[in-house]
Amino acid sequence: MITLYHNDMSVCAAKVRTALAEKELKWNGIHLNLRAGDAQKPEYIKLNPNAVVPTFVHDDKTIIESTVICEYIDDTWPEIPLKPLDSWGRAQMRLWTKQLDEGVHAAVGALSFCIAFRHQWLEKSGEDRARWLAGIPQADRRQRSQSILELGLASPYFEPAVRRYEKLFDDFEATLGHRPWLAGDMFSLADVGYAPYLARLRHLGLNILFDRHPLVLGWSQRVASRPSVQDGINRWFNPKYLSLFEEKRAEAKAAVDKILR
Incomplete structure:
Protein backbone atom coordinates (compact mmCIF):
# COMPACT_ATOMS: atom_id res chain seq x y z
CA MET A 1 0.00 0.00 0.00
CA TRP A 77 -4.16 6.84 9.81
CA PRO A 78 -5.54 8.92 12.72
CA GLU A 79 -5.53 6.20 15.37
CA ILE A 80 -2.24 7.43 16.86
CA PRO A 81 -2.64 11.21 16.47
CA LEU A 82 0.31 13.42 15.64
CA LYS A 83 -1.65 16.66 15.50
CA PRO A 84 -2.91 18.42 18.65
CA LEU A 85 -6.57 17.84 19.29
CA ASP A 86 -7.44 21.54 19.61
CA SER A 87 -7.37 24.10 16.82
CA TRP A 88 -4.91 26.41 18.64
CA GLY A 89 -2.45 23.55 19.11
CA ARG A 90 -2.74 22.58 15.45
CA ALA A 91 -2.08 26.18 14.48
CA GLN A 92 1.06 26.20 16.64
CA MET A 93 2.19 22.93 15.06
CA ARG A 94 1.77 24.34 11.56
CA LEU A 95 3.62 27.53 12.42
CA TRP A 96 6.62 25.39 13.37
CA THR A 97 6.45 23.14 10.31
CA LYS A 98 5.93 26.20 8.09
CA GLN A 99 9.31 27.53 9.24
CA LEU A 100 10.99 24.36 8.01
CA ASP A 101 9.69 24.96 4.51
CA GLU A 102 10.40 28.68 4.53
CA GLY A 103 14.08 28.79 5.41
CA VAL A 104 15.13 26.36 8.11
CA HIS A 105 15.53 23.46 5.70
CA ALA A 106 17.51 25.57 3.23
CA ALA A 107 19.75 26.66 6.09
CA VAL A 108 20.60 23.10 7.15
CA GLY A 109 21.25 22.28 3.50
CA ALA A 110 23.72 25.16 3.32
CA LEU A 111 25.44 24.05 6.53
CA SER A 112 25.59 20.40 5.48
CA PHE A 113 27.07 21.20 2.08
CA CYS A 114 29.47 23.93 3.26
CA ILE A 115 30.85 21.71 6.00
CA ALA A 116 30.71 18.20 4.57
CA PHE A 117 28.81 17.27 1.43
CA ARG A 118 30.78 19.52 -0.93
CA HIS A 119 33.82 17.32 -0.34
CA GLN A 120 31.93 14.34 -1.78
CA TRP A 121 31.32 16.30 -4.97
CA LEU A 122 34.86 17.67 -5.13
CA GLU A 123 36.11 14.09 -5.38
CA LYS A 124 34.09 13.66 -8.58
CA SER A 125 35.01 14.91 -12.03
CA GLY A 126 34.19 18.42 -13.17
CA GLU A 127 31.84 16.88 -15.70
CA ASP A 128 29.92 15.05 -12.99
CA ARG A 129 29.66 18.22 -10.91
CA ALA A 130 28.42 20.24 -13.88
CA ARG A 131 25.84 17.57 -14.70
CA TRP A 132 24.58 17.56 -11.10
CA LEU A 133 24.27 21.35 -10.98
CA ALA A 134 22.51 21.45 -14.35
CA GLY A 135 20.02 18.87 -13.08
CA ILE A 136 18.82 21.08 -10.21
CA PRO A 137 15.48 22.44 -11.47
CA GLN A 138 15.29 25.61 -9.36
CA ALA A 139 17.62 28.45 -10.42
CA ASP A 140 18.05 29.85 -6.89
CA ARG A 141 18.89 26.43 -5.47
CA ARG A 142 21.32 25.81 -8.33
CA GLN A 143 23.08 29.14 -7.68
CA ARG A 144 23.28 28.44 -3.95
CA SER A 145 24.68 24.96 -4.56
CA GLN A 146 27.36 26.27 -6.92
CA SER A 147 28.49 28.93 -4.44
CA ILE A 148 28.69 26.41 -1.62
CA LEU A 149 30.48 23.87 -3.79
CA GLU A 150 33.14 26.37 -4.79
CA LEU A 151 33.59 28.30 -1.53
CA GLY A 152 32.63 26.01 1.34
CA LEU A 153 32.80 27.78 4.71
CA ALA A 154 33.68 31.02 2.88
CA SER A 155 30.39 30.94 0.97
CA PRO A 156 28.10 33.93 1.67
CA TYR A 157 25.38 31.38 2.49
CA PHE A 158 27.23 29.92 5.49
CA GLU A 159 26.99 32.64 8.15
CA PRO A 160 23.29 33.45 7.49
CA ALA A 161 22.53 29.74 7.90
CA VAL A 162 24.28 29.70 11.27
CA ARG A 163 22.39 32.84 12.31
CA ARG A 164 19.09 31.29 11.24
CA TYR A 165 19.65 28.41 13.62
CA GLU A 166 20.70 30.76 16.40
CA LYS A 167 17.32 32.51 16.02
CA LEU A 168 15.50 29.17 15.80
CA PHE A 169 17.06 27.90 19.02
CA ASP A 170 16.15 31.12 20.80
CA ASP A 171 12.55 30.59 19.68
CA PHE A 172 12.66 26.93 20.75
CA GLU A 173 13.91 27.94 24.20
CA ALA A 174 11.17 30.53 24.69
CA THR A 175 8.45 28.08 23.63
CA LEU A 176 9.75 25.18 25.71
CA GLY A 177 9.62 27.36 28.80
CA HIS A 178 5.82 27.03 28.60
CA ARG A 179 5.23 23.48 27.37
CA PRO A 180 7.10 20.15 27.03
CA TRP A 181 6.69 19.81 23.25
CA LEU A 182 6.71 22.41 20.50
CA ALA A 183 2.94 22.50 19.97
CA GLY A 184 1.70 21.72 23.47
CA ASP A 185 1.46 18.77 25.83
CA MET A 186 1.76 16.04 23.18
CA PHE A 187 4.47 14.93 20.78
CA SER A 188 3.31 16.16 17.37
CA LEU A 189 4.34 16.59 13.75
CA ALA A 190 6.22 19.70 14.84
CA ASP A 191 8.58 17.58 16.94
CA VAL A 192 8.72 14.93 14.20
CA GLY A 193 9.68 17.61 11.71
CA TYR A 194 12.63 18.94 13.67
CA ALA A 195 13.96 15.60 14.95
CA PRO A 196 16.34 14.93 12.02
CA TYR A 197 17.57 18.52 12.05
CA LEU A 198 18.57 18.24 15.70
CA ALA A 199 20.59 15.14 14.86
CA ARG A 200 22.21 16.79 11.83
CA LEU A 201 23.29 19.86 13.81
CA ARG A 202 25.04 17.56 16.30
CA HIS A 203 26.77 15.74 13.46
CA LEU A 204 27.96 19.04 11.99
CA GLY A 205 29.46 20.30 15.26
CA LEU A 206 26.93 22.99 16.23
CA ASN A 207 26.98 21.88 19.86
CA ILE A 208 27.22 25.48 21.02
CA LEU A 209 23.53 25.94 20.19
CA PHE A 210 22.53 23.12 22.55
CA ASP A 211 24.97 24.29 25.24
CA ARG A 212 23.40 27.76 25.22
CA HIS A 213 19.80 26.50 25.36
CA PRO A 214 19.22 24.07 28.25
CA LEU A 215 15.50 23.62 27.57
CA VAL A 216 16.24 22.76 23.94
CA LEU A 217 18.87 20.30 25.14
CA GLY A 218 16.35 18.50 27.35
CA TRP A 219 13.71 18.49 24.62
CA SER A 220 16.17 17.19 22.03
CA GLN A 221 17.04 14.33 24.35
CA ARG A 222 13.37 13.45 24.80
CA VAL A 223 12.90 13.53 21.04
CA ALA A 224 15.97 11.37 20.40
CA SER A 225 14.85 8.75 22.92
CA ARG A 226 11.56 8.01 21.17
CA PRO A 227 11.46 4.60 19.45
CA SER A 228 10.09 6.20 16.27
CA VAL A 229 13.13 8.50 16.04
CA GLN A 230 15.46 5.57 16.61
CA ASP A 231 13.69 3.65 13.85
CA GLY A 232 13.08 6.51 11.41
CA ILE A 233 16.35 8.40 11.79
CA ASN A 234 19.15 6.84 13.83
CA ARG A 235 19.16 3.37 12.32
CA TRP A 236 19.53 4.91 8.85
CA PHE A 237 22.72 6.84 9.64
CA ASN A 238 25.24 6.06 6.89
CA PRO A 239 28.68 5.22 8.35
CA LYS A 240 30.45 6.90 5.42
CA TYR A 241 28.60 10.13 6.11
CA LEU A 242 29.23 9.89 9.85
CA SER A 243 32.96 9.53 9.15
CA LEU A 244 32.86 12.57 6.89
CA PHE A 245 31.03 14.61 9.55
CA GLU A 246 33.60 13.57 12.15
CA GLU A 247 36.49 14.47 9.87
CA LYS A 248 35.13 17.98 9.17
CA ARG A 249 33.55 18.70 12.58
CA ALA A 250 36.48 20.45 14.26
CA GLU A 251 36.90 22.99 11.45
CA ALA A 252 33.15 23.56 11.33
CA LYS A 253 32.87 23.96 15.09
CA ALA A 254 35.63 26.59 15.08
CA ALA A 255 33.90 28.53 12.29
CA VAL A 256 30.48 28.36 13.98
CA ASP A 257 31.83 29.30 17.40
CA LYS A 258 33.60 32.29 15.89
CA ILE A 259 30.34 33.52 14.35
CA LEU A 260 28.26 33.03 17.50
CA ARG A 261 30.78 34.34 19.99
Missing part, protein backbone atom coordinates in the same frame (compact mmCIF):
# COMPACT_ATOMS: atom_id res chain seq x y z
CA ILE A 2 2.81 2.44 0.86
CA THR A 3 5.96 3.07 -1.17
CA LEU A 4 8.50 5.65 -0.04
CA TYR A 5 11.25 6.93 -2.32
CA HIS A 6 13.86 8.12 0.14
CA ASN A 7 17.53 8.47 1.03
CA ASP A 8 19.16 7.27 4.24
CA MET A 9 20.65 10.65 5.26
CA SER A 10 17.98 12.98 3.87
CA VAL A 11 16.45 15.00 6.72
CA CYS A 12 13.18 15.32 4.80
CA ALA A 13 12.94 11.59 4.20
CA ALA A 14 13.77 11.01 7.87
CA LYS A 15 10.75 13.10 8.89
CA VAL A 16 8.46 10.84 6.90
CA ARG A 17 10.08 7.63 8.15
CA THR A 18 9.60 8.88 11.72
CA ALA A 19 5.93 9.65 11.14
CA LEU A 20 5.46 6.17 9.66
CA ALA A 21 7.21 4.65 12.68
CA GLU A 22 4.99 6.58 15.10
CA LYS A 23 1.98 5.10 13.29
CA GLU A 24 3.57 1.63 13.28
CA LEU A 25 2.95 1.41 9.53
CA LYS A 26 4.72 -0.96 7.17
CA TRP A 27 6.10 0.48 3.97
CA ASN A 28 8.10 -0.47 0.92
CA GLY A 29 11.25 1.61 0.52
CA ILE A 30 13.04 2.54 -2.69
CA HIS A 31 16.38 4.06 -1.72
CA LEU A 32 17.86 6.71 -4.03
CA ASN A 33 21.58 7.38 -4.25
CA LEU A 34 21.56 11.17 -4.47
CA ARG A 35 25.27 11.43 -5.26
CA ALA A 36 24.73 9.11 -8.23
CA GLY A 37 21.99 11.39 -9.54
CA ASP A 38 19.09 9.00 -8.94
CA ALA A 39 16.72 11.86 -8.09
CA GLN A 40 17.49 13.54 -11.42
CA LYS A 41 16.66 10.54 -13.61
CA PRO A 42 13.71 11.08 -15.99
CA GLU A 43 11.62 8.28 -14.49
CA TYR A 44 11.90 9.83 -11.04
CA ILE A 45 11.30 13.38 -12.28
CA LYS A 46 7.91 12.15 -13.49
CA LEU A 47 7.05 11.39 -9.86
CA ASN A 48 8.78 14.39 -8.29
CA PRO A 49 9.54 17.34 -10.62
CA ASN A 50 11.63 18.98 -7.89
CA ALA A 51 14.24 16.17 -8.13
CA VAL A 52 14.36 15.69 -4.37
CA VAL A 53 13.31 13.06 -1.84
CA PRO A 54 11.02 11.94 -0.39
CA THR A 55 8.19 10.91 -2.66
CA PHE A 56 5.29 9.02 -1.10
CA VAL A 57 2.98 6.71 -3.03
CA HIS A 58 -0.17 5.31 -1.43
CA ASP A 59 -2.72 3.33 -3.42
CA ASP A 60 -1.33 4.77 -6.66
CA LYS A 61 -1.61 8.35 -5.34
CA THR A 62 1.69 10.24 -5.42
CA ILE A 63 2.46 12.93 -2.83
CA ILE A 64 5.56 15.13 -2.62
CA GLU A 65 6.85 17.59 0.01
CA SER A 66 7.68 16.01 3.36
CA THR A 67 5.53 18.35 5.47
CA VAL A 68 2.50 17.59 3.29
CA ILE A 69 3.29 13.86 3.35
CA CYS A 70 3.44 13.84 7.16
CA GLU A 71 0.04 15.52 7.41
CA TYR A 72 -1.37 13.06 4.87
CA ILE A 73 -0.08 10.17 6.99
CA ASP A 74 -1.68 11.58 10.14
CA ASP A 75 -4.99 12.25 8.37
CA THR A 76 -5.11 8.83 6.72
